[in-house]
Amino acid sequence: MxxxxxxxxxxxxxxxxxxxxxxxxxxxxxxxxxxxxxxxxxxxxxxxxxxxxxxxxxxxxxxxxxxxxxxxxxxxxxxxxxxxxxxxxEIEVMHRTHHGECCRVSWVQGDLDAMTETFRVGIMPELERTPGFCSASLLLNRSSGLGCATTAWETRAAMEASRASTDEMRKRAASDAGGTIVDVHEFDLAYAHLHVPEMA
Missing domain, CATH: 3.30.70.100 (Alpha-Beta Plaits)
Structure with missing residues (x-):
């Protein structure tokens, strides 16, 4: 995908x-x-x-x-x-329980294979235990070495409450990938008609 x-x-x-x-x-x-x-x-x-x-x-x-x-x-x-x-x-990971009302997008530069492994094995289980979590995806651009991780949340309050824990997860992913956090941005989810299958 x-x-x-x-x-x-x-x-x-x-x-x-x-x-x-x-x-x-x-x-x-x-x-x-x-x-x-x-x-x-x-x-x-x-x-x-x-x-x-x-x-x-x-x-x-x-x-x-x-x-x-x-x-x-x-x-x-x-x-x-x-x-x-x-x-x-490339869509590397896609896991969704339901659509939320807002999203946090993180761009991380580094070793994409290591980043993917950390995301799947280390971060996804933690996200699933975080209150208000709805979905997560990881997109990769192999030519630039850039990964784009998006997490969706039931409410903005839930997303804001997750900031400290997800910040630690992001730092770990960047460290494991031998890379750097390029940017982090929070958004409202205004339109969601995606039919990407589970790719965990």
Missing amino acids: YARSTTFQGRPANIDAGITFINTEAGPMLDQIEGCRGLSLLVDRETGQCIATSSWEDETAMRDSDERLRPLRDRGRDILGGPMQVDEW
Whole structure:
């Protein structure tokens, strides 16, 4: 399974228009493309940053869709009112009990195989015992050595309460991978229509 993420540095005032665009245009269009397994949208209403992530059955389906989806991404950029960055990933881990209302995304640079092992064996069991935990995924970009871990939470209060424990988990993953934590960001989950199977 593969994923393409588009990160928009938009304007906070344009967030609702962006969510409407995903609901009425982008989501329905992606549903019609062969090999697409869904779409999610994360939004930060304070900063205007948004991440739209589409999932794909294989790399060929993802690459074949690129030209067709480029005008859609450009329209999203115009609606949100800021620049965008597109990244492609392998989906290495996906575990979901249910969708939550918010997410924390962590980007870690390092040895991706070591990172994956720590995530699966050391971190996932701890996350499952954390109150309010809903799901976790790990995406890898092997050309850049970057891992992107996303955890979803039932409520923002649950996500905030988990900060200290998940900070320790993140530091351990970075240490085991011989790498560094690049960024951590918290978002509201504004759209979640992903159909990626369990990959734990």
